[in-house]
Amino acid sequence: MTAPETTTGNEPLLVIQKVSKSYGNRPALKGVSFDIEPGRYVSLLGPNGAGKTTLFQLLAGLFVPDSGSVHVRGFDMRRDAVKALSSIGFVFQQATLDLDLTVRENLAFHGRLHGLSRSEIRQRTEHELRQVDLEDRIDDRARSLSGGQRRRVELARSLLHEPSILLMDEPTVGLDPPSRSDLLEYVLQLKRERSMAVLWATHLVDEAEVADHVIMLHQGTIRQAGEPAELVSRAGLSNLHDTLVHFTTNSQTKETP
Amino acid sequence: MTASHALRALVGLTAREVVKFFQQRGRLLSAFVRPALWLFVFAAGIGSTKGIDPGMVSPYPVQSVNYFEYIVPGLIGMVLLFSGMQSSLSMVYDREMGVMRLLLTAPLPRWYLLTAKLFAGTMLSILQVYVFLIVCLPLIGMQISLNTPLLGWVWMFPAAVLFGLLLGAAGLALSVHIRQLENFAGTMNFVIFPMFFISSALYPLWRLLENGAEIVWWLAQFNPFTYGVELVRWASQGQIHWHSLIVTVACTIVFLAAAVLGYDPQRGMLRRRPGGGGPPAGG
Numbered sequence: 001m002t003a004p005e006t007t008t009g010n011e012p013l014l015v016i017q018k019v020s021k022s023y024g025n026r027p028a029l030k031g032v033s034f035d036i037e038p039g040r041y042v043s044l045l046g047p048n049g050a051g052k053t054t055l056f057q058l059l060a061g062l063f064v065p066d067s068g069s070v071h072v073r074g075f076d077m078r079r080d081a082v083k084a085l086s087s088i089g090f091v092f093q094q095a096t097l098d099l100d101l102t103v104r105e106n107l108a109f110h111g112r113l114h115g116l117s118r119s120e121i122r123q124r125t126e127h128e129l130r131q132v133d134l135e136d137r138i139d140d141r142a143r144s145l146s147g148g149q150r151r152r153v154e155l156a157r158s159l160l161h162e163p164s165i166l167l168m169d170e171p172t173v174g175l176d177p178p179s180r181s182d183l184l185e186y187v188l189q190l191k192r193e194r195s196m197a198v199l200w201a202t203h204l205v206d207e208a209e210v211a212d213h214v215i216m217l218h219q220g221t222i223r224q225a226g227e228p229a230e231l232v233s234r235a236g237l238s239n240l241h242d243t244l245v246h247f248t249t250n251s252q253t254k255e256t257p
Numbered sequence: 258m259t260a261s262h263a264l265r266a267l268v269g270l271t272a273r274e275v276v277k278f279f280q281q282r283g284r285l286l287s288a289f290v291r292p293a294l295w296l297f298v299f300a301a302g303i304g305s306t307k308g309i310d311p312g313m314v315s316p317y318p319v320q321s322v323n324y325f326e327y328i329v330p331g332l333i334g335m336v337l338l339f340s341g342m343q344s345s346l347s348m349v350y351d352r353e354m355g356v357m358r359l360l361l362t363a364p365l366p367r368w369y370l371l372t373a374k375l376f377a378g379t380m381l382s383i384l385q386v387y388v389f390l391i392v393c394l395p396l397i398g399m400q401i402s403l404n405t406p407l408l409g410w411v412w413m414f415p416a417a418v419l420f421g422l423l424l425g426a427a428g429l430a431l432s433v434h435i436r437q438l439e440n441f442a443g444t445m446n447f448v449i450f451p452m453f454f455i456s457s458a459l460y461p462l463w464r465l466l467e468n469g470a471e472i473v474w475w476l477a478q479f480n481p482f483t484y485g486v487e488l489v490r491w492a493s494q495g496q497i498h499w500h501s502l503i504v505t506v507a508c509t510i511v512f513l514a515a516a517v518l519g520y521d522p523q524r525g526m527l528r529r530r531p532g533g534g535g536p537p538a539g540g
Contacts, residue, residue: 060362064522082258086364096355100277112269113363115262 010037013087013165013197014059019068021054028054030220031068038164039195041188043211045202047248051220052201053093056169059199060090072165086114089158093170097150097157099143103134106142107157114161121160128156132186148179155183159190165197166190172207184210205241214240218248258365263373266365271377274347278381284343288385289392291339292332296393299459300325312463316494329394330490331458333413334482336389337382337421338453342445344378345428349435361520368517375425375513382421383414409493416492420485423505426512427481433519451476456483457490481508 012035021029029051036042044052057063059070061081070077072084097106104125111121129135132152134145142150151171158166166187172180184207190196200207208214209228216223216231224231224247228240235243278284304324311317311327351357360370427448435444453459455476462483465474477483484504491498 060358062358062361062522082364082366085362088362090358090362092355092358094355094358096359098273098277098354098356100280101273105273105276109269109273110359110363112265112272113360113365115259115265115364117265 012037013073014199015069015071016055016059017069017071019055019058019065019070021058021063021065027220029058029065032217032220032222033068034215034222034225036165036197036199038197039191040212041191041198041200041210042213042215043200043202043208044215044217045205045208045244046217047203049219050203050217050248052203052217053169054220055217056092056167056201059088059167061085086161087164089161089163089166091151091154091158091166091168091171093173095150095154097142097153099141102139102141103129103145103153104138106153107160110157111160116161124160124162125156128159129153132156148175148182151175151179151183152186155186163196165199168198168200170201170203172202172204180207205239205244208244209240216244216247223247258369262365263369266363266369267373267376270370270373271380274344274377274381277347285385285388288336288340289389292335292389293393295332295335296325296328297396300328309461312461315461316491316496316498318494327461328459329390330486330493331453331456332389333386333417333489334420334424334456334458334486335453336386337417337424337485338449338482340382340385341378341421341424341426341428342431342449343428344374344381344425345432345435346438346441347378348374348429348432349438349441352432353438361522367520371429371513371516371520375422375429378425378428379418379421382425383417386417386421408495412492412495413489416489419502419505419509420489423481423485423509423512426509426516429516430512430519433516452480452482456480456486458482458486481505484508 015035017033019029019032020027032051032055034042044055046052054063058065059077061077061084064078070084073087075084075087077084098109101109107125107128108121111124116124125138126135129138132155134149134152134156137145137149142153145153155171168187172183175183187198187200188210191198200211202208211228213225214228214231215225224234224243226234231247232238232240232243235246237243237246308321309324309327310320311322315322348357351360361367363370431444431448435441455473457477462474462477465471465477481504484501487498488501488505491501
């Protein structure tokens with residue numbers, strides 16, 4: 001691996017410029033631009049069908065945008081996907097553990113794909129699992145874990161290669177309220193302690209309220225962006241929930257069938 | 258991608274295949290039960306004491322080959338074919354289970370990931386071939402006198418590896434187009450059986466011409482499986498069949514390229530529907 005570019009202070013880690021993507025003639029994203037600096041928790045807030053998952057797929061390199069660009073630590077996702085991907089940790093909405101493997105084997109598989117050595121894998125696996133309170137399940141099959149535990153393993157796994165950016169696509173879907181708040185709490189801790197940049201997609205307002213920056217996505221465009229309190233006052237309302245409703249329904253565009 | 262990164266990724270992919278393979282004991286068992294049944298039932302029923310005429314152009318030094326021995330290269334092909342399709346199945350399974358996303362977001366070039374996956378799968382294929390050979394051949398050896406020279410067993414190894422790569426690559430290319438696990442069995446009926454039967458695995462192809470099945474003969478000429486079987490058959494007699502070697506290698510490259518294109522985010526299957534690594538998701 002080439003050494004990652006040194007980022008000085010608040011240079012953005014992730015830069016998204018005028019990204020558009022259509023499926024056939026149905027546009028999913030229309031000219032979306034934003035960037036994320038280290039140590040920032042950015043919430044991508046929007047109802048289902050807003051384009052959040054499409055955006056994550058572009059950030060993961062699973063698709064390429066029709067136009068626009070994605071840069072990770074200065075590396076273009078289109079031309080330098082390999083370098084760009086090495087700085088990102090992903091937690092997908094869909095489960096991605098191999099249920100037939102143990103927790104340790106799942107993490108080792110990921111670590112090897114990222115080129116880590118055997119000793120690095122062992123140390124970091126133990127460390128990251130301790131952080132999410134699952135070190136005693138290390139040799140259990142992933143199948144035997146609960147939904148919340150599986151998600152925590154996925155988070156631990158996503159940190160194994162020490163990414164500087166954490167991308168989480170609706171990570172709390174299907175989790176019970178305590179698991180949800182634990183996950184959020186831990187991610188906020190990662191942001192503080194490891195200066196990670198976090199992009200967290202959600203349709204749940206309470207997960208966006210604690211964000212440094214909220215991006216309201218609706219029908220493939222950014223409707224509003226700013227600090228949560230700022231957005232609320234911009235709408236002249238009293239809470240973020242009403243603000244979201246205000247900015248995502250009070251619009252000239254109609255749902256396209 | 259550095260050499261050590263590439264190697265570690267290969268180790269990771271291989272380790273996962275191996276762990277999963279030994280978890281599914283039925284796979285190991287069927288790897289030799291299936292060809293063993295063909296060998297001891299089919300060959301026993303079809304073969305005759307006079308043996309089979311391998312045809313004008315054959316690697317065998319005699320004009321009459323024991324049928325048990327004749328179909329061994331074909332049965333090696335069968336083991337490789339089922340194993341290759343199994344790795345195709347594992348790609349489809351990974352896509353359904355979401356593990357595919359992990360693979361595709363790894364900081365490695367797609368072509369390398371697919372090639373590494375192919376090598377991991379082929380290694381397992383070869384393992385199964387030798388389980389079959391080691392279990393079954395002493396049993397045949399007791400019944401017949403083998404014409405296969407000792408060196409032939411050594412030569413068969415590289416030939417079987419190339420044949421395994423061919424079928425693994427075919428499986429990867431197919432996995433691009435199999436959307437769901439449920440479709441897998443159906444697709445396999447249209448791949449495994451024609452590939453196996455319309456080839457020189459079970460009978461010398463001159464018989465097709467003699468029996469007037471010219472169309473089937475032509476189909477067999479366009480079946481890459483025929484060339485893999487012949488490659489192994491000639492190798493078992495310590496000879497290289499260049500025509501088969503070239504076709505086998507060329508088809509492997511074409512299938513692997515098709516798979517790489519298929520998994521390329523710029524044009525392949527991922528583009529066709531939202532969801533990419535999994536079922537269409539909202540958001």
